[in-house]
Amino acid sequence: MVNRREQAALLLALRDSGRGWADVTNAVEEAGSALAVLDSLFTPDQPTLDHTPFDAAGRLELVEQEIESWAGEGIHLVTVLDEQYPVQLLMVHQRPPFLTCKGFLDPADQLGVAVVGSRHAGARGLQITREIATTLTKHDITVYSGLAAGVDTAAHQAVVDAGGRTVSVVGTGLRRCYPAENAGLQQEIARTGAVLSQFWPDTGPAKHHFPMRNAVMSGCSVATVVVEAGERSGTRIQARLALEHGRHVFLLPEVVSGTTWGREMAERPNTTVLRDPDHLLGVLDELRAGVPDLIDL
Known part of the structure; x- marks a missing residue:
């Protein structure tokens, strides 16, 4: 599994960058890291959805806390960067950038x-x-x-x-x-x-x-x-x-x-x-x- 900060970076990019999920997913998969593309997704001419300045560290911490709250309810996060992401699903165009799971993948x-x-x-x-x-x-x-x-x-x-x-x-x-x-x-x-x-x-x-x-x-x-x-x-x-x-x-x-x-x-x-x-x-x-x-x- 990739680290929690990488997962948080992907969710932050998907939720707040204003870009389409396909654009974000393709950029992250190409770079192999959500953190690596985060700055490029939040440029001066691409404001956040709530029109506030982009505070990467602060927003990442909040998303990490959110993911941890899901885990406390038995909800596990798997992203396209995680080894646990279903192999078959990776092969289709409509693959979602992340899955949440209750239970376990096999x-x-x-x-x-x-x-x-x-x-x-x-x-x-x-x-x-x-x-x-x-x-x-x-x-x-x-x-x-x-x-x-x-x-x-x-x-x-x-x-x-x-x-x-x-x-x-x-x-x-x-x-x-x-x-x-x-x-x-x-x-x-x-x-x-x-x-x-x-x-x-x-x-x-x-x-x-x-x-x-x-x-x-x-x-x-x-x-x-x-x-x-x-x-x-x-x-x-x-x-x-x-x-x-x-x-x-x-x-x-x-x-x-x-x-x-x-x-x-x-x-x-x-x-x-x-x-x-x-x-x-x-x-x-x-x-x-x-x-x-x-x-x-």
Whole structure:
């Protein structure tokens, strides 16, 4: 892990420089140090957002204290400069400059699979979700999902019930929970797996946060399974992003037959129409065999 001051410098630059996250992230990654680029981000013609003089030492100390307060609540910070930052996620354009985490990151998560679908899934969709999540757990595969109602909740709960590892990527800060009724499940996931967020801890839910969350979930995993989704379901965003990221997409037959985008996506390379959990495992064995070579590059 980089030192706390480097982490604080990155957060300070992201929050107060007035520059876009991509600009800040690119500058920091190129320099290999947030402290090294801090002065260039706060120039006389680039005032701070609150229009006050830039006091680097004072502001850094305040941000360090803020990070320490998060740690006191069990919220850990991981930045793009940290070795613990998910390797798979580093490879995608939409990688966030930092993640906050409750729980713990595990190297095995880089071979994890996202299981997503409708918030209003029917009984069959929820049952298939549980079967898929339980099968993945029995084969020691981390299951990612987004803690939303419906399919996400069923996937997370099935893994928890089976004693496996699940990672929730959420669209709020870690001091919040959406939907509120999943607060207990979020705490259980943090105890046995991890809850990840790309937002400041107090951030509430917002519509534009969830596609951002989907990009992170796709980036962290080797594949995405879409169990149930409608024509306008937000789940299609993750399926599209997964293909853009070079990840595999599994579609349930109901998604293909029930949506225009599902039929179109089923014809694209790197997409499989899933027959059953055993079919999923067979394709995953092929995908997982290639991941170490990709990471070594």
